[in-house]
Amino acid sequence: MPAAPLDTDVIIVGGGNAGFTAAHAAAERGRRVILLEAGAADMAGGNSFYTAGATRITHSGLDELREWLEPDERWATTVVPPYTADEYRADLEKVTEGRNDPELTEVLVSEVTPTLRWLQGKGLKYRLMYERQAYERPDGSYLFWGGLHVGNVGGGEGLIADHTRVAQESGIDIRYGHRASELLTEGDRVVGVRVTTGEGEVELRAESVILTAGGFEANPELxxxxxxxxxxxxxxxxxxxxxxxxxxxxxALGAGRGGDWQTCHSVQWDAFLPENESNRELTNRLTRQSYPLGIIVNRNGERFLDEGADFRNYTYAKYGKEILRQPGSVAWQIFDAKLRPMLRVEEYDMPGISVEQADTIEELAEKIGVDPAALGETVRSFNASIDRDKPFDPTVKDARRADTTPPKSNWAAELETGPFYAFGVTCGITFTFGGLKADTEGRVLSESGDEIAGLYVAGEMLGGLFSNNYPGGSGLAAGVVFGRRAGAIA
Ligand SMILES: Cc1cc2nc3c(=O)[nH]c(=O)nc-3n(C[C@H](O)[C@H](O)[C@H](O)COP(=O)(O)OP(=O)(O)OC[C@H]3O[C@@H](n4cnc5c(N)ncnc54)[C@H](O)[C@@H]3O)c2cc1C
Structure with missing residues (x-):
């Protein structure tokens, strides 16, 4: 226990989804909580604010979900395939190629749904994500796909507004514009933090410090x-x-590194809009996720990846890196007039979007500064290689393959009907996968596995769950599960 007087019981550094969840869990136990947030109130909420709120949970179908989700008139004609703990575990193993920590994984898949229901009981609101995770079928019914079905009402903005309201109601002391710089110690115990505020530096002392201050994705040097x-x-x-x-x-205190520090989550992102970083108005609308329907080409007019390797939820987080590697770190997603109406409205109808349109592929190539002959040849050979016997169906992995190099494994549709569209994309980094080493309760450990007394971690800062790729919706899921666990013992 620290010797000097305490300012509070628990200090939480970082006011995103993980930090607020930890705060609720600690406050529920009667702990006094100070939550420090680097951003001012109108810049707060971390990456969590920018999300769509999509949260990967396990469930047995709509009958279970209807007990606690916000009602929707489309439920009567909706199919939500169950998503089991086994599927969740298998998805994590598949996309990380087995580099997901098995113990953290076990906790995540077994606790995510009860944890979300606990938050819903506190006043957070969840719903089915029709606009992102379901396709409307010809008979007007809806089929959900890809294991990711539930999200916050109001997306990330709604999530942070709900978290903030609940925190205020339970007496959590939120201090905006407070950027922690150092951890204070007594002996080998963490007893507080040094903080820079608008008025200068202060030291705050507590029995426990929970770190939920995100990764290093916004730091170009790191x-x-x-x-x-x-x-x-x-x-x-x-x-x-x-x-x-x-x-x-x-x-610096001797905490161990957890997880994979060499890889991160990154996506295809609007390339040319001048305000294409940390944009709080457009947030997630700058992402371009309908690529499995079309093709992606680089400046040489060449394809360089399998756009239809899997459902988007299982490829989108590793394809940003592939764009970064291309000449000039740019590429174009190409669609024709038949595909255009199937693109996600909130993204592809974004105000100011980087797009060119033309009646022929060659004219389109000229508009985007690509050799017309090269792009023409790419599209011709792609079209010619499609297995036309298989029906095109974006609700399932339809095996409608383009047998070219690289292949397109599903959803290969001929690009033949003008006008044609080219959406310019670059690499947008979401969050880094490397974090601190910790046990499954969030106690921070040294490299050799010794506990650092008084120090806990959750959210992006907890390393070990993800590597190279990530199943969509598991960032918020991990934040609530491990945030709650840290807050339950801090
Ligand atoms: C555009 C976008 C869309 C996304 N969509 C989804 C999605 O739909 N579903 C999903 O699961 N995940 C999504 N993610 C990933 C998701 O945002 C993260 O996995 C999750 O929000 C991380 O939560 P967190 O609480 O750990 O971090 P954050 O929400 O980033 O919170 C960290 C907080 O710490 C604060 N902070 C940092 N340093 C300090 C300091 N020194 N002192 C005080 N405060 C500090 C920051 O200001 C921030 O508020 C998305 C991310 C982005 C960027």
């Missing part, structure tokens, strides 16, 4: 150092405050 050369040019999708301050502070 990106270059850990992710490699070129990553300093990636666009920051979310908050500018996740600079890795608390990762550095904890490592």
């Amino acid at each position: 990106r270059r150092e850990y992710l490699g050369e070129g990553w300093e040019h990636a666009k920051v999708r979310g908050t500018p405050y996740n600079q890795g301050d608390m990762l550095r502070a904890a490592l």
Whole structure:
């Protein structure tokens, strides 16, 4: 126990989804909580604010979900396939190629649904994500796909508004514009934090400190150092405050590294809109996720990945890196007039979007500065290689393959009806996968596995769950599960 007087019982550094969840769990136990947030109130909420609120949970279908989700008149004609713990575990193993920590995984898949229901009981609101995760079928019914079905009412903005209201109601002391810089120790115990505020530096002392201050995705030097050369040019999708301050502070104290520091979550992102970083108005609308329907080409007019390798939820988080590697770190998603109405409205009808349109592929190529002959040849050979016997069906993995190099494994549709569209994309970094080493309760551990007394971690800062890729919706899921666990013992 710290010797000097305490300012509170628990200090939480970082006011995103994980931090607020930890705060609710600690407050529920009667702990006095101060939550420190680097951003001012109108810049707060971390990456969590920028999300769509999509949260990957397990469930047995609509009958179970209707007990606690916000009602929707479309339920009568909706099919939501169950998503089991086994499927969740298998998805994590598949996309990380087995590099997901098995113990953290077990906790995540078994606790995510009860944890979300606990938050719903506190006043957070969840719903089925029709606009992102379901296709409307010809008979007007809806089929959900890809294991990710539930999200917050109001997306990330709604999530943070709900968290903030609940926190205020339970007496949590939220301090905006408070950027923690160092951890205070007595002996080998963490007893507080040093904080920079508008008025200068202060020290705050507590029995426990929970770190939920995000990764280092907004810090170009750290990106270059850990992710490699070129990553300093990636666009920051979310908050500018996740600079890795608390990762550095904890490592300096002897905390171990957890998870994969060499890889991150990154996506295809609007390339040319000048305000394409940390944009709080457009948030997630800058992402371009309908690529499985079309093709993606680089500046040479060449395809370079399998757009239809899997449902988008299982490929989108690793394809940003593939764009970063292309000449100039740009590429274009190409669609024709038949595909255009199937693109996600909130993204592809975004105001100011980077798009060119033309009646022929060659004219389109000229507009985007690509050799017309090269793009023409790419499209012709792609069209010619499609297995036309298989019906095109975006609600299932339809095996409608384009047998070219690289192949397109599903959803290959001829690009033949003008006008044609080219959406310019670059690499948008979402969050880094490397974090601190901790046990499954969130106690921070040294490299050799010893507990660092008084120090806990959750959210992006907890390493070990993800590597190279990630199943969509598991960031918020991990934040609530491990945030609640840390808050339950801190
Ligand atoms: C555009 C976008 C869309 C996304 N969509 C989804 C989605 O739909 N579903 C999903 O599961 N995940 C999504 N993610 C990923 C998701 O945002 C993260 O996995 C999750 O929000 C991380 O929560 P967190 O609480 O750990 O971090 P954050 O929400 O980033 O919170 C960290 C907080 O710490 C604060 N902070 C940082 N340093 C300090 C310091 N030194 N002192 C004080 N405060 C500090 C920051 O200001 C921030 O508020 C998306 C991310 C982005 C950027």
